[in-house]
Amino acid sequence: MTYSSERSREERRGFLDPRTKLALVLILALFVMGGLGGDQLKPIKTVLSALPFLLLLIERQWGRFARGAAMLAAGYGLLFLMPFLPGVLNYIALLCGGVLTRFVVTVVMGEYLIATTSVSEFISAMERLHMPQAITIPMSVMFRLFPTIGAEWRSIRRAMAMRGISFGGAKATQVLEYQLVPMMTSTVRIGEELSASALTRGLGGPMRRTNICRIGFRAQDCILFAGCLFVIAVWIMELCGVKLW
Amino acid sequence: MVELRNVSFRYGSKGADTVNSLSNVELRVRRGEFVLLTGPSGCGKTTVLRLINGLIPHFYPGVIEGSVTVGGKSVPERELYETAMQVGSVFQNPRSQFYNVDTTGELAFGCENRGLPEDEILERIDGTVERFGIEKLMDKNIFRLSDGEKQKIACASADVGGAEIILLDEPSANLDHETTLALRELIMLWRKQGKTIIAAEHRIAYLWDLIDRAVIMREGRIAKELGGTEKDSLTDGELSAMGLRSITQEAPDGIALPSFKSEDTAITLRDFTFFHPGAKRPTFSIPELRLAAGEITAITGANGAGKTSFLNCLCGLEKRCCGTLEYDGRHYGRRARQKLCFMVMQDTGNQLFTESVLEEVLISLPKGTANEKERAAELLKALDLEGFSERHPQSLSGGQKQRLAIACALASGRKLLLLDEPTSGLDYAHMTETADLLKSLRAMGTTILVVTHDGELIRACCGRKLCFPPDRAEP
Numbered sequence: 199m200t201y202s203s204e205r206s207r208e209e210r211r212g213f214l215d216p217r218t219k220l221a222l223v224l225i226l227a228l229f230v231m232g233g234l235g236g237d238q239l240k241p242i243k244t245v246l247s248a249l250p251f252l253l254l255l256i257e258r259q260w261g262r263f264a265r266g267a268a269m270l271a272a273g274y275g276l277l278f279l280m281p282f283l284p285g286v287l288n289y290i291a292l293l294c295g296g297v298l299t300r301f302v303v304t305v306v307m308g309e310y311l312i313a314t315t316s317v318s319e320f321i322s323a324m325e326r327l328h329m330p331q332a333i334t335i336p337m338s339v340m341f342r343l344f345p346t347i348g349a350e351w352r353s354i355r356r357a358m359a360m361r362g363i364s365f366g367g368a369k370a371t372q373v374l375e376y377q378l379v380p381m382m383t384s385t386v387r388i389g390e391e392l393s394a395s396a397l398t399r400g401l402g403g404p405m406r407r408t409n410i411c412r413i414g415f416r417a418q419d420c421i422l423f424a425g426c427l428f429v430i431a432v433w434i435m436e437l438c439g440v441k442l443w
Numbered sequence: 444m445v446e447l448r449n450v451s452f453r454y455g456s457k458g459a460d461t462v463n464s465l466s467n468v469e470l471r472v473r474r475g476e477f478v479l480l481t482g483p484s485g486c487g488k489t490t491v492l493r494l495i496n497g498l499i500p501h502f503y504p505g506v507i508e509g510s511v512t513v514g515g516k517s518v519p520e521r522e523l524y525e526t527a528m529q530v531g532s533v534f535q536n537p538r539s540q541f542y543n544v545d546t547t548g549e550l551a552f553g554c555e556n557r558g559l560p561e562d563e564i565l566e567r568i569d570g571t572v573e574r575f576g577i578e579k580l581m582d583k584n585i586f587r588l589s590d591g592e593k594q595k596i597a598c599a600s601a602d603v604g605g606a607e608i609i610l611l612d613e614p615s616a617n618l619d620h621e622t623t624l625a626l627r628e629l630i631m632l633w634r635k636q637g638k639t640i641i642a643a644e645h646r647i648a649y650l651w652d653l654i655d656r657a658v659i660m661r662e663g664r665i666a667k668e669l670g671g672t673e674k675d676s677l678t679d680g681e682l683s684a685m686g687l688r689s690i691t692q693e694a695p696d697g698i699a700l701p702s703f704k705s706e707d708t709a710i711t712l713r714d715f716t717f718f719h720p721g722a723k724r725p726t727f728s729i730p731e732l733r734l735a736a737g738e739i740t741a742i743t744g745a746n747g748a749g750k751t752s753f754l755n756c757l758c759g760l761e762k763r764c765c766g767t768l769e770y771d772g773r774h775y776g777r778r779a780r781q782k783l784c785f786m787v788m789q790d791t792g793n794q795l796f797t798e799s800v801l802e803e804v805l806i807s808l809p810k811g812t813a814n815e816k817e818r819a820a821e822l823l824k825a826l827d828l829e830g831f832s833e834r835h836p837q838s839l840s841g842g843q844k845q846r847l848a849i850a851c852a853l854a855s856g857r858k859l860l861l862l863d864e865p866t867s868g869l870d871y872a873h874m875t876e877t878a879d880l881l882k883s884l885r886a887m888g889t890t891i892l893v894v895t896h897d898g899e900l901i902r903a904c905c906g907r908k909l910c911f912p913p914d915r916a917e918p
Contacts (some may be wrong), residue, residue: 201578203547203568210547210582261721318548318555341544345586349538350793356760357794360786361807361851376796383792383837391539394503396552398496398532399604401542403524405558410551410565 203410211412212314213256216323218419219311222249223304225426229433231304238436238443242429250307257314266306273298317341322409335401339392343385350384444639445472445495445608450509452490452499457506464490464505465663474607477630477640481647482660483686483870484842488643491660492610494518495641497526513608528557531601535613535868537593546583546596553604564603571602574632589747591622598629609633611642615649616868619746619896620694623649645870648692659685688871693898695743700901700908707735707907710859710890715766717752726752727912729766734909736770739881739891741901744911750894751789753911754861757892758784770858785852786861791844795836800828800847803836807854819854826850826880842873849880859890866897878903 228234230243254263276295283291317338324334354377363376396402415423435442447470455461465487472478480488493499494511501523511518518526531553534540543549550571554564572578577599580592588596594614601609611630615623627649633640634653642650647657657674659667667685669677679689703709715729726749734740744750756764759780768775768783775783788794797803804819812818823829826846831839836847845865852860862881866874874897881891881904894911895901901908 201569201572201581203551203565203572203581206547206582207565316545316548317543318545318551339542342542345544346538349586353788353790353793356755357788358796359760360758360781360784361794361796362782362855363796363806379796379798379837380793384790387792388539391534391536392542394498395532395534395540396542397502397523398498398527398530399542399553399600400524400527400556401552403522403527403556405524405556408555408558408561408564410555410561410568411548 207410207412210316212319213253213418214314214422215413215415215419216311216315216319217327217413218415218422219307219315220323221423221426223307223311225429226250226304226307229429231300233300235433236436238441239429239432242432246429247303250303250310253310254306257310259310259313262306262309262313266302266309269298269302273302312341312344315341316411318409318411319413321407322411322413325407325409326413331402339389342392343389346388347381347385350381350388354380444474444476444514445470445641446510446512447471447491447494448510448512450494450507450511452494452505452507454503454505456504463663465494468509468663468665470658470665472639472641474639475637476656477634477650477654478642479647479650479654479657480641480643480660481645481657481687482666483872484645484840484868485662486660487663488660489612490663492532492612492641492643495608496530496532496610497521497523524556527553528604529606530608530610531604531606532610532612533594533597533601533614535616537590537597537617540597541585541593544585546580546585546588549585549596550600550603553600567603567605571599575599575602575629590617591619591625591746594618594622594626595629598626602633606638608639608641611640611644613644613646613868614642615644615646617746617864619744620692620696620898622746623692623896627653645688645868647688648690651690659687661686683871686871688874689899695741695896695898695901695908696910698898698901698908700741700905702740702907702909702913703733703735704907707733708737709733710736711769712757713767713769715753715756715764717749717756717761717764719752720763729913732909732913734890734892735907736890737885737888738906739885739893739904740907740909741905742892742894742909742911743896743901748911750911751863754786754863754892754894757859757861758786783857784859784861785855785857786863787845787848787852787865789863789867791841791848792837794848795844798835799832800834800836800839801832803847804850804854807851809856822850822853825853842869842876845877846880849884853884853887853889859892860884862891862893862895864894864896866895866900871899874900875903 226246229239230246251263251266273295276291277299280288280291280295320341321334321338358376363373432442447468450465450468451463452465453461453463480491482488493503495513497518499505500507500519507519513526513529541549542552550568551564554567572581577595580596585593615626618626630640630650630653656668656670658665682690712729712732717726719726742750755761756766759777768780795803797806801819804822805815808815808818823832826849828843828846828850836844839847865877878900885891
């Protein structure tokens with residue numbers, strides 16, 4: 199069967215519009231990670247926390263789901279163990295557990311955004327939000343740069359292991375510096391090559407860009423957006439002192 | 444079509460006292476012509492390409508004298524995106540020329556930037572995919588492709604853009620023999636369509652018979668232009684006198700060398716199996732393999748066969764691989780192998796950590812070495828780096844970084860030296876230098892394994908050859 203990009207773009211369309219994903223990241227960052235809102239919002243936050251995991255399952259991102267769930271479980275595990283631990287360990291468990299339970303959910307949501315959105319979809323969504331190119335372009339490069347930095351990081355860690363430089367040795371104080379120097383040089387180099395390549399393909403011209411991806415609001419987007427508005431409404435009412443339940 | 448008239452160029456701002464990268468270059472390329480730019484590293488090939496695609500002066504600033512025109516329009520005066528419609532570029536490093544994460548988006552990228560209607564872009568993509576035969580690569584994550592596949596996508600992306608002029612900057616540097624031939628096929632397609640092609644390359648063999656003209660550069664000047672019969676009658680000897688690589692495209696598989704001789708002292712590997720994370724079948728599975736101690740063994744094999752992963756396993760850097768190595772009556776597990784092997788990686792910059800060349804060697808010396816400084820200086824001298832001991836390792840050239848890494852290997856006293864593609868992107872002189880260096884290391888008793896696609900390097904220094912993965916190739 200010959201390849202048809204028309205057909206493939208329908209098949210590859212994501213479950214959510216990128217704008218919905220961005221809105222969800224924002225809401226989670228404010229309410230779950232940032233801890234906005236009081237007692238009335240507690241049950242809502244529980245529902246919100248489950249959302250990124252549900253979305254990962256819908257998009258069949260099993261690996262990411264498992265990793266996120268494990269981190270969250272570890273966080274609650276630490277908080278549960280905390281009262282039984284002596285002295286300093288108690289504090290460490292409290293700290294780690296607190297950080298994990300607060301941050302993991304939002305990080306998982308961010309991962310979901312990056313994993314399931316193509317660069318083209320993202321740019322397209324940002325344009326529909328009327329974001330200027332000066333914001334859209336650097337942000338879209340992030341999609342590409344994070345995995346690259348990850349790969350460089352692994353390669354440097356390997357080189358260090360091979361050269362026999364590791365934490366705990368006599369050179370422990372210098373380890374961080376050792377990691378950062380090649381990291382920065384290679385990130386700068388890759389960033390430069392990346393920009394050069396993008397410019398030779400006309401990025402940054404004054405013409406209105408087109409996008410071959412399919413985005414747009416469907417039922418699931420509307421439901422989730424309504425959810426976001428609901429959360430904000432509850433929060434405002436709480437601020438005004440209205441008792442809802 | 445492309446015209447450089449009496450062009451001189453130096454990087455940096457006006458007052459800066461940098462040397463000229465190009466001096467008085469005259470180059471005229473007619474419509475539909477295929478011109479090869481070649482010459483030793485640093486001769487200015489890449490600079491010429493950057494002048495044509497407008498990256499100079501719009502991205503890499505500098506001082507240009509003379510005029511550069513494409514299709515009669517001045518490149519420095521025109522906006523970069525206007526030049527981009529006419530000129531498509533494919534770069535050397537397959538890892539850093541993609542803006543998108545998915546292949547389809549990457550193909551569409553140039554046209555999207557230009558604002559072409561969606562339907563036309565889709566149509567163009569389908570056309571390119573069919574002509575290039577890359578159906579299998581579509582809708583993939585670019586990070587999961589092999590280097591050869593990435594380079595195909597880069598070419599396809601230039602093709603979708605529909606540029607009349609294609610610039611290739613060492614596109615084959617990271618490619619194996621088979622993939623290089625596939626690249627050749629793509630270039631032939633463009634030839635047939637009448638595209639103007641300008642390629643900068645060291646490995647000239649795969650396109651020597653396709654080109655109309657070879658322009659040989661040296662120190663920023665055009666040293667010689669070869670066309671027609673003059674080009675066809677050249678011998679390898681005359682080429683190497685000019686500092687050029689061979690024009691015989693030789694499959695490394697065709698070089699007859701044993702992988703192990705009965706009189707060799709064996710380094711025996713057992714149960715080396717490696718799975719990529721999430722893969723169902725192993726990348727390679729080696730029940731037993733004997734390597735010749737004290738020899739230089741070339742490891743050849745296709746892009747994506749797992750050669751680099753094999754080196755990582757050998758060095759004990761892969762936790763998922765649990766094989767053992769037996770040498771000189773001792774068994775080495777994963778941890779022990781980390782102290783037995785030293786790998787010179789493809790990206791040598793990623794394995795140099797300190798602030799000076801001397802310090803880099805010092806941290807490699809075993810603790811308690813007597814006269815550390817003298818020993819380090821001795822090693823730097825042996826590797827032709829003595830004038831550089833205070834330089835920052837990251838500021839060295841590629842070849843110098845490589846030699847520094849080898850100095851560290853020698854300092855650490857490891858018995859097994861592994862090199863991953865040490866000659867990719869090297870010119871003839873540097874390639875022979877590397878070969879000579881490896882031979883002298885062998886004379887010092889080091890066992891060397893080189894992963895390489897470079898037939899010339901194998902001919903120049905290797906005594907043993909192993910086709911990877913070994914289970915398929917060995918009779």
